[in-house]
Amino acid sequence: MAERHFKIWRGDKKGGGFVDYKVESEPGMVVLDAVHRVQARQSTDLAVRWNCKAGKCGSCSVEINGKPRLSCMTRLNQFPEGQTITVQPLKTFPVIKDLVTDVSWNYAQNKKIAPFKPGKKGTDGNYRMQQRDIDRVQEFRKCIECYLCQDVCHVLRDQGKKDKFVGPRFMIRLASLEMHPLDTEDRVPKIKEEYGSGLCNITKCCTDVCPEHIHITDNGIIPLKERVVDRYYDPILWLVRKLFRKSNIEDGKNRRGGR
Numbered sequence: 001m002a003e004r005h006f007k008i009w010r011g012d013k014k015g016g017g018f019v020d021y022k023v024e025s026e027p028g029m030v031v032l033d034a035v036h037r038v039q040a041r042q043s044t045d046l047a048v049r050w051n052c053k054a055g056k057c058g059s060c061s062v063e064i065n066g067k068p069r070l071s072c073m074t075r076l077n078q079f080p081e082g083q084t085i086t087v088q089p090l091k092t093f094p095v096i097k098d099l100v101t102d103v104s105w106n107y108a109q110n111k112k113i114a115p116f117k118p119g120k121k122g123t124d125g126n127y128r129m130q131q132r133d134i135d136r137v138q139e140f141r142k143c144i145e146c147y148l149c150q151d152v153c154h155v156l157r158d159q160g161k162k163d164k165f166v167g168p169r170f171m172i173r174l175a176s177l178e179m180h181p182l183d184t185e186d187r188v189p190k191i192k193e194e195y196g197s198g199l200c201n202i203t204k205c206c207t208d209v210c211p212e213h214i215h216i217t218d219n220g221i222i223p224l225k226e227r228v229v230d231r232y233y234d235p236i237l238w239l240v241r242k243l244f245r246k247s248n249i250e251d252g253k254n255r256r257g258g259r
């Protein structure tokens with residue numbers, strides 16, 4: 001059984017600092033296991049948020065050696081023996097205690113977004129969609145709301161523009177709604193203004209940290225930016241695309257209606 005050296009941030013909104021811990025490690029251990037071992041044996045008041053320990057609830061997000069990660073999916077053997085492992089709370093959100101941050105700002109962004117608004121059903125009482133359109137939005141539905149992308153986004157993290165940009169997680173939510181073949185809500189004006197799509201400079205830092213490997217920038221943010229450009233700088237192209245999309249859906253309906 002090897003011993004690993006950890007520096008874990010302890011404190012609250014008034015301030016804090018790193019505390020050294022030595023933890024006995026075993027093969028297969030992840031950082032969350034080590035934090036739990038500290039909590040069980042050395043500092044019972046250490047605050048840490050987690051739920052599933054399977055990479056699916058998105059609640060164990062922290063910064064490990066300076067990089068946003070899920071602590072339940074980060075194995076100790078990723079770090080060379082002898083290297084200190086630092087664990088600290090997400091920088092972009094206010095600390096509540098130790099490794100637990102207040103991520104409620106994200107819930108407020110979610111509430112700002114107009115929900116799914118389907119159009120009328122077909123004459124047979126059913127909705128019809130093309131499989132390729134569903135495949136496109138399926139990727140965005142994998143989001144586990146870990147907010148690692150929000151944490152790393154420099155518009156929120158360094159520039160502090162939380163009042164001007166909803167962040168990559170909610171650009172992905174917007175993409176899942178805007179690209180849904182049955183949705184009829186028009187969110188493009190708000191994507192440009194209130195949600196701040198122009199502030200993203202597509203550096204892809206968000207994509208790099210996403211544990212679900214969602215292509216946040218290429219498949220979500222860039223197509224949304226293109227919709228803004230089409231609408232405000234090339235309205236004829238926007239109209240052509242809108243008509244083309246409508247005729248594609250109707251074509252699909254006709255073909256399926258014959259079955």
Ligand code: SF4
Pocket residue numbers: 152153154155167168199200201202203204205206207217221
């Ligand atoms: S690509 Fe855009 S949303 Fe993603 S981290 Fe960079 S600025 Fe933020």
Ligand code: SF4
Pocket residue numbers: 058142143144145146147148149150168169172209210211212213214216
């Ligand atoms: S898009 Fe990826 S990184 Fe961002 S909240 Fe969802 S799962 Fe986490």
Ligand code: FES
Pocket residue numbers: 050051052053054055056057058059060061070071072073
């Ligand atoms: S505890 Fe659920 S994702 Fe880590």
